[in-house]
Amino acid sequence: MAKNRICSLLGIRYPIIQAPMNWVSGAALTAAVSDAGAMGTLGPNAGADKINPDVEATGELMRRQIHKVRSLTDKPFAVNVTVGFGEDMKYSKKIVDVLVDEKVPVAIVSVGRPEVYTETLKKAGIKVLHAISTARHAQKAQEAGVDAVICEGFEAGGHKGFTELTTFALTPMVADAIDIPVITGGGIGDSRGVLAALALGADGIYMGSRFMVTQESESHDNVKQAVVHANDVCTVSVPKRFMLARDLQNAFTGKFKELQESGASSEQLIQYLEEHSPYQAQHLGDAANAEIHCGQAAGLIHDIPPAAKLIESIIADLKKRFAALEEQIRVFG
Numbered sequence: 418m419a420k421n422r423i424c425s426l427l428g429i430r431y432p433i434i435q436a437p438m439n440w441v442s443g444a445a446l447t448a449a450v451s452d453a454g455a456m457g458t459l460g461p462n463a464g465a466d467k468i469n470p471d472v473e474a475t476g477e478l479m480r481r482q483i484h485k486v487r488s489l490t491d492k493p494f495a496v497n498v499t500v501g502f503g504e505d506m507k508y509s510k511k512i513v514d515v516l517v518d519e520k521v522p523v524a525i526v527s528v529g530r531p532e533v534y535t536e537t538l539k540k541a542g543i544k545v546l547h548a549i550s551t552a553r554h555a556q557k558a559q560e561a562g563v564d565a566v567i568c569e570g571f572e573a574g575g576h577k578g579f580t581e582l583t584t585f586a587l588t589p590m591v592a593d594a595i596d597i598p599v600i601t602g603g604g605i606g607d608s609r610g611v612l613a614a615l616a617l618g619a620d621g622i623y624m625g626s627r628f629m630v631t632q633e634s635e636s637h638d639n640v641k642q643a644v645v646h647a648n649d650v651c652t653v654s655v656p657k658r659f660m661l662a663r664d665l666q667n668a669f670t671g672k673f674k675e676l677q678e679s680g681a682s683s684e685q686l687i688q689y690l691e692e693h694s695p696y697q698a699q700h701l702g703d704a705a706n707a708e709i710h711c712g713q714a715a716g717l718i719h720d721i722p723p724a725a726k727l728i729e730s731i732i733a734d735l736k737k738r739f740a741a742l743e744e745q746i747r748v749f750g
């Protein structure tokens with residue numbers, strides 16, 4: 418029987434990857450997901466209790482989180498490297514040093530070019546999954562030697578490029594454009610999304626928002642409750658200077674739009690973003706007034722299960738839904 422390419426590449430049972438989430442995906446969530454047979458990912462600021470601009474401290478905190486994951490599970494897991502630009506790259510350089518040092522199994526590289534770290538990571542035996550949002554970028558990532566690409570559609574929570582390509586349109590285009598495995602995400606909240614992603618040509622599934630609302634996530638309970646009580650039109654796309662963000666609609670998204678429309682300077686906008694950052698929402702619990710990255714799948718999230726239960730129920734439901742789908746197709750003759 419042909420094996421799933423992502424399961425073979427990463428040595429995991431289910432081709433489901435818990436996407437990295439700043440202030441949300443720490444060691445407990447990462448280990449719980451990996452231990453359940455999928456793959457967990459440590460996000461930036463995992464385990465932090467304050468914003469710390471110190472590069473060394475940021476890297477050493479990540480090292481401790483890696484040790485913590487390893488104390489909880491012996492299964493493969495990933496760490497996020499947000500490449501960044503210019504001066505900001507000092508953080509990703511330090512994180513890459515830690516990953517190489519610690520021989521972490523997998524790196525999920527986002528927000529930057531694939532040429533920057535792929536060779537260094539691969540030389541250290543680390544599998545590289547690179548996040549992209551167009552078919553052309555997928556080809557560039559393949560040329561740079563990454564092991565698989567992650568395509569992120571417009572529905573996805575968090576920051577991404579300015580294209581508005583949805584997961585439904587983007588996934589088959591990326592699958593056609595490259596030979597290496599494709600992981601897709603953005604808007605996947607249950608087994609129906611998983612089945613659809615596989616049907617669209619993906620080898621693996623990438624889910625952020627759904628895992629944000631699990632028991633092990635570091636997300637503040639006020640944020641989890643806000644998502645559970647949200648409806649189908651609860652997220653908005655927020656244009657920032659270099660990227661788009663998808664956020665849960667609240668006083669933050671309203672005020673930020675107002676500031677932009679009234680012609681606020683970029684300094685004023687930056688100050689507003691800093692004073693109402695995801696740290697305020699995810700760590701301090703200000704779900705009403707601070708920025709909450711969240712994808713369109715929010716409208717599918719109605720509970721706060723343990724991560725392992727979520728994975729088990731998706732897999733069990735997937736098999737039932739596939740059987741029903743086969744039955745439907747059979748009548749076409």
Ligand SMILES: Cc1cc2nc3c(=O)[nH]c(=O)nc-3n(C[C@H](O)[C@H](O)[C@H](O)COP(=O)(O)O)c2cc1C
Pocket residue numbers: 436437438439441460461497499527528548569572573574575576602603604605623624625626627629709710711712713714
């Ligand atoms: C709360 C939150 C924080 C995120 N932080 C990061 C991050 O630090 N690095 C990153 O590469 N992507 C980040 N993302 C994007 C996710 O990794 C992923 O692309 C997205 O969640 C997938 O779409 P979904 O939310 O519809 O499942 C974040 C997403 C959310 C919801």
